[in-house]
Amino acid sequence: MAISEVEARRLFEKLATQLREAGASTLVDQVIDEIAQGKQVVYKTVARRRAARQLQRAEADEIYVERGKGREYAETLDYSAHERLDLLLEALERAILDAQQIESDLLKRYSKVRFVPEQQVENARSFELSGFAKHEREVERLRALIADLRTQTTG
Amino acid sequence: MPTPDELVNAISGVVGTFVGLGAIAASADNDRFEAYVWSLVVRAAIAEGAVVTYKNPLKVAVGDLLFRTSPGSISSKSPSFTHAEIVFPGKPELEAHVGIKIQGKSRVPHECDVVVLPMSEADTCRAAENLHPRHSSLVIAAECKYYYSNLPFRLSREFLGLCKEMRAVDCYFAVNTSKESVEKVLAYYRCHCETLVLPTAAGSETLVHAFRRAFRDFKRLN
Numbered sequence A: 001m002a003i004s005e006v007e008a009r010r011l012f013e014k015l016a017t018q019l020r021e022a023g024a025s026t027l028v029d030q031v032i033d034e035i036a037q038g039k040q041v042v043y044k045t046v047a048r049r050r051a052a053r054q055l056q057r058a059e060a061d062e063i064y065v066e067r068g069k070g071r072e073y074a075e076t077l078d079y080s081a082h083e084r085l086d087l088l089l090e091a092l093e094r095a096i097l098d099a100q101q102i103e104s105d106l107l108k109r110y111s112k113v114r115f116v117p118e119q120q121v122e123n124a125r126s127f128e129l130s131g132f133a134k135h136e137r138e139v140e141r142l143r144a145l146i147a148d149l150r151t152q153t154t155g
Numbered sequence B: 001m002p003t004p005d006e007l008v009n010a011i012s013g014v015v016g017t018f019v020g021l022g023a024i025a026a027s028a029d030n031d032r033f034e035a036y037v038w039s040l041v042v043r044a045a046i047a048e049g050a051v052v053t054y055k056n057p058l059k060v061a062v063g064d065l066l067f068r069t070s071p072g073s074i075s076s077k078s079p080s081f082t083h084a085e086i087v088f089p090g091k092p093e094l095e096a097h098v099g100i101k102i103q104g105k106s107r108v109p110h111e112c113d114v115v116v117l118p119m120s121e122a123d124t125c126r127a128a129e130n131l132h133p134r135h136s137s138l139v140i141a142a143e144c145k146y147y148y149s150n151l152p153f154r155l156s157r158e159f160l161g162l163c164k165e166m167r168a169v170d171c172y173f174a175v176n177t178s179k180e181s182v183e184k185v186l187a188y189y190r191c192h193c194e195t196l197v198l199p200t201a202a203g204s205e206t207l208v209h210a211f212r213r214a215f216r217d218f219k220r221l222n
Helices: A005-021 A025-037 A081-109 A136-154 B004-020 B026-047 B119-127 B154-165 B180-188 B202-221
Strands: A039-046 A062-066 A071-077 A113-116 B051-055 B065-068 B083-087 B094-103 B109-118 B140-145 B171-175 B192-194
Touching (some): A005 A025, A005 B004, A081 A136, A081 B004, A136 B004, B026 B051, B026 B094, B026 B109, B026 B140, B026 B202, B094 B119, B154 B171, B154 B180, B171 B202, B180 B192, B192 B202
Parallel strands (some): A113 B065
Antiparallel strands (some): B094 B109
């Protein structure tokens, strides 16, 4: 059975806070930016009538497009609490599961891959691929935990 | 069965372990993704019949790969960054680089994530200090983005700007995620856009096919 919107909102806040504490602020920030932008634009065709003109509101976050005989409106909608939680889980999958896939694919083809800055400046970062490849068990555990949480929250 | 709260706690714990290993660092994830797209360019070249060797700026063959963490100049000799030398029989030699600057139509240098250009152009730039290859010489210019969330809309505007400064036909937008509005804008302007570029997703194969087409056109025209 799916959890309520209130419960989904609470879990989102809890997970976001814990991820920030774990050092994954970049990920949380990206998801929050996406939530602020709103959900995928939906195009609605409105009959070309005088009354339709009254739909235009200068202050609304809507883009007016005229094409052919009908009129199309691009609409921005808010994400629901369940969708917000799912965005956070999807982001985790991309950050760890997908990143691990990419690293494994590269290491299958090349024995050693390193990244260094062109100029040695303070706080310049260097790294070598290998971090994820050795932790497949943890990756699988995370995959299972995310799947379980999805099942419990969506019912 | 664990409760949702217990699952959230467990997820955070595992994520903390990975952060300790260097995961969820946006810049490192982008660097890794650029190297991955570069490897797809190499795969496409081989599939089109090229012989590929990995070289440093002194043209010495190398086994281990070394890439930049931020865009630089093709003429830099140290550290000795790796590029792929791509040779199609009877055709001018090509090179595939990661993270170098390219001179745009306005003659301003732009950062390009993955670039394929003729070796003759690369040699000219390497011979001089801080000379950047010209946009007109490019065979492929791929803009790579690795995002945890869906793509921000502004990226479509940025890519359109790059297409204006390069030749749009050479430019490819390669991303790990997707967003309908971004794809819609880039489709409207007939840009090459490949989403879900990941080892287990269809985007990688589609991108390899697009790169193969670019190499085929290069062979026909040279």
